[in-house]
Amino acid sequence: MNLGRELRKYVIGMVMALTLTGIAFALTIWNYWPVRTRFIIIIACAILQLLVHFRYFLHIDLEKSHRDDLQLILFSAFIIALMVGGMLWVIFNLNMRMM
């Protein structure tokens, strides 16, 4: 891999990150769509941007999936989902029952 190709990766990543950030910010004030739709799109933008940063800035992708670090990321994501998901489930349920 040469300098030009790696530089291109950073530029592509930057452009995509800027676009996604722009969409997310614009949707916050763009009130022609229902809140629910915008809510979902904004979260989708964040997750996409997470993947963009992983792919273009941290150089992690699925093609080299035999790597320890990819397993580590996926397992971390799984544990985070368990912890955060479980926590929100329990606490929101308690909030609801105390209404």
Added chain:
Amino acid sequence: MISNSYWNPWFGKLTLNAIPTDSLVAMGAASIAVLGAVGTIVLITVFGKWRYLWSEWATSVDHKRIGIMYVVLSLVMLSRAVIEAIVIRLQQAVSVNHSGFLAPEHFGQLFTTHGTIMIFFMIMPFLTGLINYVVPLQIGARDVAFPVLNSISLFLTAAGAFLIMASLVLAPFSTGGWTGYPPFTGIEFNPGVGVNYWIWSVSLASIGSTLTGINLIVTIYKKRAPGMRLMFMPLFTWTSLCVAIMMIFAMPPLTVATALLALDRYLGMHFFTSGAGGNMMNYINLFWEFGHPEVYIIVLPAFGVFSEVFATFSAKALYGYTSLIVATMAIAVLSFTVWVHHFFTMGQSANINAAFGIATMLIGIPTGVKIYDWMLTMYRGRVRFTSPLLWAIAFLVTFVIGGLTGILLSVPPIDFMVHNTTFLIAHFHNVIIPGSLFGMIAGYQYWFPKAFGYRLDERWGRIAFVCWTAGFYLAFMPLYVLGLKGMPRRSVETFQSSFEPWLLVAAVGSLLIAGGLISLGIQLYVSIRQRDRARVAAGDPWDGRNLEWSTSAPPPEYNFAVLPHIEGRYPFYQMKKLGHAYPQQKTYQPIKMPKNSGLGPTIGVASAALCFGLVWYIWWLAIVGTAVIIAAIIVRSFNRNTMRVISVEDIEHTEARWHAILAAAVPVSRDQENVPANVGLAEFMS
């Protein structure tokens, strides 16, 4: 008592009143702590060992030395926590319809320190020590991946232990139990410094464990000897890997919980307060997101030890190697899905409780698989009932009983009935003592000859075993009955005469356990005295199967003069079978090892100062501590001279000496392993 608003710029809230002169028991404990510390200092000075301790131990980054220091720390803390347990039992035994000999405040501190020490400063250091010592040897590595970080972890843990010991003299400690639930531990209901001690000592231990976890993961993933595939690794290394992974994911919730509690207390925030939008249920949830994986963090290494012990002393390969690993991984993952069973009664809906109850019961399946695997390992083996195996068998029986009561508790309706009673106390001691403590002691007896070059005395080992096991049953079986009778846990005083006989039996049991602890001490003393009759310098006293037994005892600092090539499971057994267990190398290469470093002790002392300053609101001390930590790390980063080379001559010399011992040694059969004839060379008997 002075008012809580008192504050002095030099000493914060610390005054002479902190010395617990009002209670005889507390004063006695404080005196013991002070005398112990002063006595140790005087002894070291008299024998002129300061330089030796500093250069050979404190600054050492050798994983073997660090492992031993962890275990020593752990044994010191174990002694304190067992004494506290006895005091608790005695108090409860004499306080039926009486007030007993302890004030409620003091009793509260006792059960808080007992739990905190046992979890964070006894079992965690013990298992970390064993893992540190054994894992690099088992995977054929010369050290862990980050030796200096390893030393930092040790001294962070030691700094936490120091805080707990300091709280004996400059009292009080928290009365909030080892879980420290707010709002009781909030500033409103607990304005003193006790909870601060708890927060900072636990935080230090938690950060230390996170760093240990990182270190172990990288060590096991990246530093295995050539050819050592994951599925060739010994079971103890496997459980260590799972534990390390759990450490890095389970410690952050604890760090978050204690940090937010500290922010509530110090800066008046509202995370867990009862007003202004605070929500204490968040704390309970966060704490157990750490707390449940923690249960398996302390149990899995013991499972690893038992796997080694059963295989070695049955002279058989492990039954169901793969299933044991799959079960370990299943337990590790499931342990992150069951935390709500610690607070079924908090008020969430029945569906949530049901889901977490079912997840809890699921853990019984992989655990059952392991129990059967171990039993089948012994089946048709030539079982030798040496002390490590006795502990393992006691574990097998006792742990199943504890596990079954756990299945009872995992049913939410039953949990509602016995929640907060001594039934729960009986249950978790019934799993943790055999499942973790017995494992640690078995590991200590099993690997001691490797670490020090001589065997431990077998007779006192058996006496200790009998005392601990009998003491355990006497001390904790009555608590099941008492729990079903409705005795609340942590009661300083009870008013039900029918409790008394059971409490008396439990108190006798706790005294027997004390006898067990003393026997362990005598065993160590006797073994040191008679070490010349028990030397096993050749390195393989138990006819071991894994790589750690292929080195001399104690191993040289570089562990392996030439890194072994691994071709399958039980590499040392394979080498013995093929008759080249101790290959003579013709040439050696120089070995690069890390130099000693003062960074660990520096950070340990500075973080102890930082946290002590925070406990007593001595801000300058906290600032100095922080500054020293940051400066020490930056200064260290400019040090380029961190490695040293062990020359070929040194290696040749060390290896030649060991090979001379090997050549002179007479192989002994397994049945003679506890007689002086065993010098560490095992006769090969298939």
Added chain:
Amino acid sequence: MTNSTTPLPRLYPGMNLGETDPDTHEAAEELVFGFWVFLMSDAVLFALLFAVYETMVNSTAGGPGAAQLFHLKPTLIETLVLLASSFTFGMASLIMKFKQHVVLLQIALIGTLILGVSFLGFEISDFAKLTRQGAVPQLSGFLSSFYVLVSTHFLHVLSGCIWILVMLIQLSVFGLDETVKTRLLRLGIFWHFLDIVWIFIFTFVYLLGLL
């Protein structure tokens, strides 16, 4: 999963130096993997702070909530500044890999440092503005969790800035040797990781709060 049997090209997160400096590439393997493990532990910590924030977002105790307190413009500026600093760090990594030029590398790092410090400045002015409005962390559970989440990220960026500063000095003292390179590799991962955390902060705290 094993890497000892077949000599695979070793790969780890962040810039890989395999083509231009194989020795450092080899040496970085354990260090970068260990650092990545640490970051995953850190990610759990952030995830839990996010979860705490989400559970407390309505616990305003009668005080101001997200919609009254937050503004889009400063958040956008902070986001762009941090994103730009990620890019400049990417340039620094490229210079380290392909040009091996100390001064150019230092310029890129100083650029990153300036952007990082201005990000911190913008955040401080944000916090100051909130404090002037009376929205202090002691006011409600919501504000406590907001301040702690955002300032934990703040402290991470601050340590990143100190780290850059130390690396600038080490570049002058030692030049671009193996140790400096492996440290810059880890610093790069740290910096990009902090940008990822910020994505979630601006999304979940600011944007969804203002929605």
